[in-house]
Amino acid sequence: MADESVRARRSGGIVINDDWPGYSLDLFNYPAHYSGDLDCVIVPHGVIMDRTERIARNIMDDLGDHDIVVLCVLKGGYQFCADLVDRIKVLSRNSNRSLPMRVHFIRLKSYLNDQSTEDLHILGAEDLSFLTEKNVLIVEAIVGTGKTMQTLLKHVEAFRPKMIKVAGLLVKRVPQNSACLPDYVGFEIPNHFVVGYALDYNEYFRDLNHICVISESGKMKYKI
Numbered sequence: 001m002a003d004e005s006v007r008a009r010r011s012g013g014i015v016i017n018d019d020w021p022g023y024s025l026d027l028f029n030y031p032a033h034y035s036g037d038l039d040c041v042i043v044p045h046g047v048i049m050d051r052t053e054r055i056a057r058n059i060m061d062d063l064g065d066h067d068i069v070v071l072c073v074l075k076g077g078y079q080f081c082a083d084l085v086d087r088i089k090v091l092s093r094n095s096n097r098s099l100p101m102r103v104h105f106i107r108l109k110s111y112l113n114d115q116s117t118e119d120l121h122i123l124g125a126e127d128l129s130f131l132t133e134k135n136v137l138i139v140e141a142i143v144g145t146g147k148t149m150q151t152l153l154k155h156v157e158a159f160r161p162k163m164i165k166v167a168g169l170l171v172k173r174v175p176q177n178s179a180c181l182p183d184y185v186g187f188e189i190p191n192h193f194v195v196g197y198a199l200d201y202n203e204y205f206r207d208l209n210h211i212c213v214i215s216e217s218g219k220m221k222y223k224i
């Protein structure tokens with residue numbers, strides 16, 4: 001479909017179409033305590049790992065001759081960041097290029113249940129003056145409207161880094177998608193609330209390896 005390819009070009013990630021039903025949960029292992037809480041597997045863990053390896057290569061190609069400071073956006077970004085940094089380390093070791101990396105963690109919180117709240121909290125980002133004149137790679141798990149990313153970018157830009165790149169594992173096709181897209185995208189997904197691979201619903205589901213769509217009963221069970 002024409003508009004799908006336009007979207008693919010825009011995000012640069014693997015496009016998962018709106019009409020794709022996902023994989024049946026019966027085809028994969030997942031924690032028994034989540035049975036009934038999920039509708040389908042939308043991105044299996046192995047595919048996440050393979051895509052992450054390729055993103056690592058793209059980052060190496062673009063930034064391989066510079067020191068970088070990785071800014072991991074917690075909590076949802078911890079798994080993607082750990083795996084991405086790991087892949088970059090392997091590639092760096094196996095090539096003649098050496099890429100000194102520092103990893104710093106900041107925490108954002110804006111979601112309650114499956115809704116974004118107006119107040120975005122940035123923790124651990126009060127003094128980012130060590131980013132001045134550095135190449136910064138922001139690593140996020142998911143980008144929806146892009147509002148969070150815009151706020152964060154404005155905050156980071158104030159410390160005058162030499163360059164800022166953003167890696168986002170998932171970009172969600174939401175109606176109010178902003179022009180603010182990550183430089184490196186893993187997957188572009190439909191507008192579903194997804195969990196797993198460190199993405200949570202009220203702190204649950206981070207211990208699930210695959211990225212899955214939460215079911216209505218799962219939302220009810222863990223609602224606060």
Ligand code: HPA
Pocket residue numbers: 076111142144192193194195199200201
């Ligand atoms: N899942 C988990 N956290 C999120 C999502 C989502 O779909 N969108 C924004 N934060």
Ligand code: MG
Pocket residue numbers: 076111199200201202
């Ligand atoms: Mg969350």
